[in-house]
Amino acid sequence: xxxxxxxxxxxxxxxxKLLRSLNDCIVVTxxxxxAYVRIPDQLFFSSVQPIxxxxxxxxxxxxxxxxxxxxYVDYLMPGIFVQSLLFGxxxxxxxxxxxxxxxxxxxxxxxxxxxxxxxFGRTISDAVRNIxxxxxxxxxxxxxxxxxxxxxxxxxxxxxxxxxxxFCFSWVFAFIGLSASNSETAGLMAFPILFPLTFxxxxxxxxxSMPTWLRWFAEHQPVSIAVNATRGxxxxxxxxxxxxxxVMTLIWSAIFLVVxxxxxxxxxRRVG
Amino acid sequence: MSAAIEAxxxxxxxxxxxxxxxxxxxxxxxxxxxxxxxxxxAGKTTTVRVLTTTLIPDSGRARVNGLDVVKDANKVRSSIGxxxxxxxxxxxxxxxxxxxxxxxLFQLSRKDASRVADELLEHFNLTEAANRPSKxxxxxxxxxxxxxxxxxxxxxxxxLDEPTTGLxxxxxxxxxxxxxxxxxxxxxxLLTTQYLEEADRLADNIVVVDxxxxxxxxxxxxxxxTLGETVLDLGFxxxxxxxxxxxxxxxxxxxxxxLDGSILELPIDTGPxxxxxxxxxxxxxxxxxxxxxLREPSLDxxxxxxxxxxxxxxxxx
Numbered sequence: 001x002x003x004x005x006x007x008x009x010x011x012x013x014x015x016x017k018l019l020r021s022l023n024d025c026i027v028v029t030x031x032x033x034x035a036y037v038r039i040p041d042q043l044f045f046s047s048v049q050p051i052x053x054x055x056x057x058x059x060x061x062x063x064x065x066x067x068x069x070x071x072y073v074d075y076l077m078p079g080i081f082v083q084s085l086l087f088g089x090x091x092x093x094x095x096x097x098x099x100x101x102x103x104x105x106x107x108x109x110x111x112x113x114x115x116x117x118x119x120f121g122r123t124i125s126d127a128v129r130n131i132x133x134x135x136x137x138x139x140x141x142x143x144x145x146x147x148x149x150x151x152x153x154x155x156x157x158x159x160x161x162x163x164x165x166x167f168c169f170s171w172v173f174a175f176i177g178l179s180a181s182n183s184e185t186a187g188l189m190a191f192p193i194l195f196p197l198t199f200x201x202x203x204x205x206x207x208x209s210m211p212t213w214l215r216w217f218a219e220h221q222p223v224s225i226a227v228n229a230t231r232g233x234x235x236x237x238x239x240x241x242x243x244x245x246x247v248m249t250l251i252w253s254a255i256f257l258v259v260x261x262x263x264x265x266x267x268x269r270r271v272g
Numbered sequence: 273m274s275a276a277i278e279a280x281x282x283x284x285x286x287x288x289x290x291x292x293x294x295x296x297x298x299x300x301x302x303x304x305x306x307x308x309x310x311x312x313x314a315g316k317t318t319t320v321r322v323l324t325t326t327l328i329p330d331s332g333r334a335r336v337n338g339l340d341v342v343k344d345a346n347k348v349r350s351s352i353g354x355x356x357x358x359x360x361x362x363x364x365x366x367x368x369x370x371x372x373x374x375x376x377l378f379q380l381s382r383k384d385a386s387r388v389a390d391e392l393l394e395h396f397n398l399t400e401a402a403n404r405p406s407k408x409x410x411x412x413x414x415x416x417x418x419x420x421x422x423x424x425x426x427x428x429x430x431x432l433d434e435p436t437t438g439l440x441x442x443x444x445x446x447x448x449x450x451x452x453x454x455x456x457x458x459x460x461x462l463l464t465t466q467y468l469e470e471a472d473r474l475a476d477n478i479v480v481v482d483x484x485x486x487x488x489x490x491x492x493x494x495x496x497x498t499l500g501e502t503v504l505d506l507g508f509x510x511x512x513x514x515x516x517x518x519x520x521x522x523x524x525x526x527x528x529x530x531l532d533g534s535i536l537e538l539p540i541d542t543g544p545x546x547x548x549x550x551x552x553x554x555x556x557x558x559x560x561x562x563x564x565x566l567r568e569p570s571l572d573x574x575x576x577x578x579x580x581x582x583x584x585x586x587x588x589x
Contacts, residue, residue: 009425009426010375010380010381010384010385010387010388010425011380011384012378012379012380012425013379013380013381015379020379023376023379024377027373027376027377030373031362031365031369031373034364034365034369035362035364035365038364038405039364102360102363103357103360104360104361104362106321106326106354106360107354107360107361107374107421108377109325109326110324110325110326110349110352110354111349111374111377111378112346112347112349112350112377112378112379113349113377
């Protein structure tokens with residue numbers, strides 16, 4: 001040790017409880033975003049996967065799938081947007097499981113900070129990353145022939161709706177991440193949830209082509225609802241229908257939040 | 273003098289059947305260092321986790337700075353620092369960013385958090401590495417950063433969970449120096465360790481835990497006097513000769529001898545004359561040892577004399 005004089009003690013800023021929680025949340029979000037910038041390969045590979053899906057469905061499967069009323073690429077892209085953002089939620093659970101495994105959560109829990117800040121910090125930084133993913137996939141979509149059938153304004157509405165929907169959905173994964181025994185398991189646990197929801201949906205094929213029992217599921221589950229809302233906003237269609245899907249998407253988002261925020265916070269308090 | 277840490281009858285069971293704490297209790301006076309000594313899996317870390325509010329005990333009570341660790345958890349968190357094997361620093365953040373983050377989470381302003389971070393880096397000789405991600409740090413550097421993170425608000429009570437496990441001798445001495453500086457400045461420290469030497473050097477009092485319960489407590493001097501200052505290891509050609517030799521000392525030696533296979537361990541507390549006495553006894557009986565070592569008593573010896581068995585390193589969880 002070179003110096004034996006310890007630093008002067010600084011006085012904490014007096015803040016209300018709400019402002020303290022907000023401060024904690026911002027600090028943790030910032031910390032997560034720094035990690036995204038510092039490990040660019042993670043960001044790179046999480047962008048590669050959605051691009052592969054665009055190319056796969058556009059050029060490999062697309063020719064075999066019939067979509068009434070619009071070209072397949074215009075049908076496909078809303079599905080890809082939803083699917084990519086939801087697959088991105090895996091990083092919410094893996095990130096939290098890693099923090100847990102490495103002892104960072106233990107450090108956070110010993111600090112006088114808001115119990116929900118670590119979780120909000122994670123889900124918010126993942127939402128910020130999702131904004132980049134959305135922009136990237138939009139550009140790739142344009143490159144392979146996707147066009148917005150309505151207006152740029154409605155595209156932005158869809159954009160915002162999906163970021164919100166994915167943010168709410170990521171709380172399911174926050175809960176999973178805190179319940180997994182390690183980060184590998186956290187990653188694996190996501191797929192039995194994501195695959196049925198994204199593929200048994202209206203994201204890539206019309207539900208009419210499915211057997212009756214599956215069709216019922218595909219038409220009523222939240223991912224299809226979000227896809228229908230996005231498709232309506234980006235490609236048009238009967239106006240009343242689109243409004244219905246958008247409202248349903250908002251309702252599902254609220255359900256995810258109301259159920260999984262308390263569950264995840266409860267898990268955070270208990271974990272370990 | 274008042275108590276900075278009071279623990280009473282703490283119990284904790286994991287997963288329904290793993291009894292991690294089985295009635296741990298002790299008191300740490302303000303401004304002193306308590307060494308919590310025990311093998312892996314003895315309940316040291318679990319005790320620290322209860323005292324630092326990250327784990328709720330099944331029963332029992334604990335107070336830190338007079339505040340209940342369950343009921344006033346958030347107030348306790350404002351007045352403690354935690355460093356060690358269980359609580360980590362962020363590998364992707366630089367040393368400076370790590371310390372600044374902790375400062376901000378203690379509600380310091382951005383400016384104050386940066387200033388404190390820089391001063392701590394300077395104090396812990398990490399200024400040169402300040403802007404490197406902490407995953408590039410050596411074990412000793414990371415441990416110093418970890419301790420620095422626990423000192424951001426200069427808490428009156430500091431918990432160090434195995435602060436030197438896995439460190440090379442130089443880094444270990446550096447960490448010890450830090451702890452001694454802090455204690456000089458009035459900080460109360462609870463440190464867990466597997467090393468008797470470390471507890472001996474730093475602690476005013478030692479609590480020995482085993483299987484979730486306190487099995488001995490006292491000053492390092494009292495604990496050592498029950499063991500003898502030094503241990504004389506005498507090796508014999510076979511176990512039966514060693515057994516024969518042990519009969520010479522059984523009941524006739526200040527502290528009981530211990531037989532470990534073909535090795536006879538004799539506690540020595542009055543210096544070289546006692547060693548000579550031992551050798552003379554063996555010579556008279558015509559029993560010649562094949563090897564001879566004088567050493568400091570280890571944690572293993574403390575355990576053996578307290579519990580009659582060696583430390584259960586296999587029970588590590």
